[in-house]
Amino acid sequence: MNAEAETGPAGLSVALAGRLGAFALDIAFAAPATGVTALFGPSGSGKTSVLRGVAGLAAFDGRITVGDEIWQDAASFRPPHRRAVGYVFQEASLFAHLTVAKNLVYGARRSPGGVDAAHHAEIVELLGLGPLLARAPAGLSGGERQRVALGRAILSRPKLLLMDEPLSALDRFAKDEILPYFEALQAELAIPVLYVSHDIAEVERLADRIVVIEKGRVQAAGGLNAALTDSGLGFVRDPHAAAVLPARVVAYHTEDALTELDLGGQPVFVDGSGPHDVGAARRLRIEARDVSLSREIPTLSTISNTLKVRILAIEPASAADYSVFLALEGAEQLSFVAKVTRRSARRLSLAPGDSVFAQIKSVSLATARAIGD
Template identity: 45%
Template sequence: MTTRGIHARVWCRFEGFTLDVDLQLPGTGLTALFGHSGCGKTTLLRCVAGLQAWEGGLTVNGDAWQTATEIRPVHQRPLAYVFQETRLFPHLSVRRNLTYGYRRIPKAERDIGFDQAVQWLGLSPLLDRMPAKLSGGERQRVAIARALLTSPRLLLMDEPLSALDQGSKQEILPYLEALRDRLAIPILYVSHSAAEVARLADHIVMMDRGRVVAEGPLQETLARTDQPLALGDDAGVVLDAVIDQRDDHWHLCRAEFPGGHLWLRAEDWLTIGAPVRLQVLARDVSIALDQHTDQSIQNLVPAMVDDIAPELSPGTAMVRLLAGPTPFLARLTNRAIHTLPLSAGQYVWMQVKSVAIVD
């Protein structure tokens, strides 16, 4: 067993539900626990936290939290837990909510300073407010900062955006992205939102009925043709790219990735050299045998057919394509595959709608 990383062998039965997983996860970055409601995501998080009895073992970056003979109680596990509900102390200001746990950590053990957490979560204007005067997104940012100020070795987040409206979600997502990149500790993040996971996760664990059905780096796992969770319209790939051109006349910019480039709507922050994470859904990728420029779709990318896999629906199949080393997925009807016809190893042109690229 490696000293870095999280190793969790968890078995428990709870109200007729059985959780049975064996995971080796990265020791840094954000790992998403993803799946439909009732699949066991939150139960697994509660087991890791020590809030629920279970059998097995848990080691976090070389520190054994549970073995066959020893179980460390929850108050001795150096973790922080962010719930769906913020659970702020209503009678304390934002500042006093933040310092509640922070002042209980010995100075020598404080890995994150008060001013640092306030800056990371943009809380300076809110410090003297009471929780009742905060928006839902502001309350959640305070809850996250309060958790970080306990200097945890592991951060657990249980669908922290599920209780927020769309505007509040868009407000808080950039803060979560920044934390993912700044923190040196692992984050386990429960979600059933494919869009949320695509934007935030480095690693993904797909769960169904208390078991792991797929697990690995986000980009590799989402590019599988077998689609273990039948993602439907959410099926697609995530890729990292860099902005290499801007066309201010047409309000577009070009994102370059290994194997090609894609044009997307320009935003002010998308400057030359800026890194960007893109999501391309399988439903928005079509295939042509020749390069057609007489059409509205402007993204034409040469690619090779890597695999064709039937879906649960008898009329469609998932086609995996490689643009250089970068995988894409296209959902096509079986009739289209037969008519073209398509086969593994064939070189084609991918047609990708600019409006389907989520940055």
Template identity: 45%
Template sequence: MSAAPGIHARLQLARADFVLDVDLQLPGDGVTALFGPSGCGKTTCLRAIAGLERARGAVHVNGDVWQDDARRTWVPTHRRALGYVFQEASLFAHLTVQRNIEYGWKRLPAAQRRVSLEHAVELLGLSALLARMPQLLSGGERQRVAIARALGASPRVLLMDEPLAALDAARKAEVLPYLERLQRELRIPMLYVTHSADEVARLATHLVLLRAGRVLAQGAPAALMARLDLPLATGDGAAALVHGRVQAWDAQDHLLTVGFAGGRLHVTTPHARAVGEEARLRVLARDVSLARSPPQATSVLNVLPACIVQIAPDAPGQVMVRLDAGGTALMARITVRSQRELGLAEGETVFAQVKGVALAD
């Protein structure tokens, strides 16, 4: 294993119910999501990278060697340039928001400070909260303070262990835009543990699927989410990720038009977006129906020609259909009867009627 740019982790650690055995070659920037069911090894992997668990192997982060058993190298956690955000904010109850944020920053030599406290506070929208005590904060505010405290250590990598899992939907919606902003403006790589497909769709630039302590697959989220042999592409939550650019905004109808390789999609949203801006869309397979010919006089605004790439069994009485729309993967979850009566087979051209589209970003 080299110390080249990127995050490289080869780790082995026995647990009571599984053995963590991974060899990760991750990008040195962006958001890498570690995704899988509870007990698959996501948190164990993150803790081993942080040095909180003593696994066998090696950990290199953008040229820094934190562990290399072959060379008898081990850097303790407190000397690794990382920030760690837990599921619970775990703020110091006796310290104000400002003093919580300053905690790690004050312990760092001035020459190693790459993130100013002022910048962290501004990025996370905490200026009005600095004098408050943690018990007076909402759940979302506490997590934002925890993230700012982690940034105070000027980390080379930010490790986030299901940071939104303890929040309700409203508080999650409050925090997510701040995470996106952090990635855009600070360019600090994040390893993000989650079991939420929504968070993967919105945040991830690289995806690692784990099962029973081993890597099931890794790569671009859009590609993995549409692979019918992987668990993300099954059930009610199966969805395709579409990358495009805003072509138009209709203020009267609150309708956004997003162009992508396979055509364009219309999305209802109360918020305007600038023409030319990048957009990430999530299209649930259950919201896509298929037709042999272009539908006439339909209320569905989004109709796209597509080619059937693969058909696989899903739930009883249903199949999942992978589609190619101009090079972009889509999926449709339809009944076995519909497949039979339409005579659908791989390689045929159909028209995908997309009843619902959501902005993932």
């Protein structure tokens, strides 16, 4: 993967170096003008330090540009209050003495132009905050508080949104409740988003691109699926290793309650979505352990999804298994992985370059939007 991402005229470019006590940071990456770029890595790798540096809350040497604005270089350092950053922390940090309605507009009232009534109404609707406006933060659930914090950050008219593990304090049920709101809002944003996480499941649902950070340095940066299927980064060795691929809804089959999507020119059927989504972009999650391979087109099988693929590479996964790296025939930018036993690979004489058929036992909609939408 490339160490830097391409950035357009309104994109983000970050290059920071310095020390915080014993911790050394030396990092450079870029992100496009829209979409979610995940900063991913283990605790202590420097993800939050990067966000703080971008926000101007920690002083590192380097250069930061957002669009045509220089926020920091060798000659200048723009202070935090002039960086037009929306920041969502692990804890919502709402003002306890203010209602939800007043919390939402707190930053907007201090931004150039003040509160935009139309934008305010749109964000309230997207985040489902209408029923909460008159309530105090103390009476909100964790997920509700984070929705308010996100709304407040967006309404402050930021040029960049920073999100520092905003779901880490929530239990699984609260995460499941809030993620669709995050997805809906991020699909509407026209600014870059940096999203810090050490949970790859969150990244799969929310991110378009990923910057993998270890010990204060960038290990890789680029498209999400390229990282998930890169043998050098280790994601493929996870028991729940998966690929996340863009697709488009082409039909809804009422008699089967299944949605048909086009994935690189081949049909895929999933449970979910509905007739109103025909034409919409979606992305699919394919878990490696749910992929089996065949030399011939399987017949009379209960597995609905069979894709024609080409083998890119075969690598050891464990004492008993191989990781088989695959790409769709005719759409080789769409890649995923199968986990097969060494015995099966030997029986089928699998080799790089072979054309085979991949049966997908389970395909799920990873998110309500497509990568890059």
